[in-house]
Amino acid sequence: MSEALVYVVDDEEAICDSVGLLLKSVRIACRSYSDPGEFLAQWRAGWRGCLLLDVRMPRMSGMEVHRVLKERGNRLPVIFMTGHGDVPMAVEAMRAGALDFLQKPFKDDELISRVQRALAQDAEQAASAQQHSDVERRYASLTPREREIARCLVDGASNKVIAIDLGLSERTVELHRAHIMQKMNVRSLAQLVQLLISVQPDAE
Known part of the structure; x- marks a missing residue:
């Protein structure tokens, strides 16, 4: 998993530099791009952190960059940086999935606060994705018979009913159930x- 960074995309290099220095002052790592095309060329799905994206850029607007990122499955929280006249566009971007927008000129503490919020959201998303991946890995370790019994457990069937339906002894079902609990690393039926x-749903 990659290091969490703040990616700044703004055609004004002065903005990139000032934001970079501000974030560095509070020990937040960042990487700046004055060319949105260069950013898109380097973008990777595994990137962690957040994106500060200017709305109005001459080569490619922030809205266009956001649209391309959405098509690519971007998971970085996006904060738009806007001038006064760009607020309606920023609001539209939020409806399309952006996290927030900052109106220029913004205060230092406001920028830091919004960035920290975005980084916290990204960390939460990453942890959730890792947890889901771990559960899928454990589920993949179940044998076909164990998966069959697991589906019955989800449906609320008792050991006795499962045994009758699958033509097994109740003791055999109990053993399979114990193995399922162990492999899934849970202690209660509710957790399982x-x-x-x-x-x-993904495993069917």
């Missing part, structure tokens, strides 16, 4: 059902 519901 919760995890199985989160992965089974």
Whole structure:
């Protein structure tokens, strides 16, 4: 997983420099681009952090950059930087999935606060994605029979009903259930059902 950075895209190099120095002063790492095309060429799906994106740029508008990123499946929280006349566009961008917008000229503490909020959201998303990946990995370790029994457990069937439906002894079902609990790393049926519901739609 890549390091969390603040990516600044603004055609005014002075803005890139000043934002970079401000973030550095509070120990937030950043990378700046005065050319949105260069940013898009370097962008990677695994990037962590957030994006500060200027709305109005001559080569490619921030709205266009945002649209391209959405098509690519970007997960970086996006904060638009706007001039006074660009606020309606920024609001439109938020409706399209952007996190926030800052109106220029913005105060230092306001920028830092918005960036910290975006970084916190990104960290939360990354942790959630990692947790889901771990659950999918555990589910993949189940045998076909264990998955069959797991589906029955999600449906609320008892060991006795599962045994009858699958033509097994109740003791065999109990052993499979114990193995499922161990592999999924849970201690209660409620925990197991919760995890199985989160992965089974993708696993069918």
